[in-house]
Amino acid sequence: MTLRPLHDRVIVKRLDQETTTKSGIILTDAAAEKPDQGEIKAVGDGKILDDGKVRPMAVKVGDRVLFGKYSGQAVKIDGEELLVMREEDLFAVVETK
Template identity: 40%
Template sequence: MSTAIRSIKSLAPLLDRVLVQRIKAETKTASGIFLPESSVKELNEGKVLAVGPGALDKKGQRLPMGVRIGDRVLIPQFGGSPVKVGEEEFHLFRDSEILAKINE
């Protein structure tokens, strides 16, 4: 079940949660041929849009987050909490669920 909100800017992740927008796969080949949507797979790559302040350890100290706003990351194929804004869908993941950061 997804949650519908009006503006993605009004969403602030809590604790160790990360707001990610999945990057859409190309629907056009290098030679210019358009692919039908049914043949295009969903990528496991996303862009970090917002990051929570970090989880608390047993002593009450904030643990640093592994990603920052603007990072490109690898995310699990399934999981996360979907958030729908208009026609676009975003996902909230825990920092520990992010598989890797893509360095350019």
């Protein structure tokens, strides 16, 4: 099954959080925080503005993004946990040099 987000929504897959601290301490799943980074898996067409025009999305499939720890609605598709959220819930796109 695939999801096609509507309007200004995106589908995000959380990236795995590191389970070892810089000092070498291994964290259990209960102690580890929810990751706040993810990869965009699908994007909608864009936000419909008051004048009826559609503002295109600023993110694209494959972008690595930052978002709030409790952002989005979690859904499980084919055993994979994904988040559905509005583009405005994203904080930034992570760009590597």
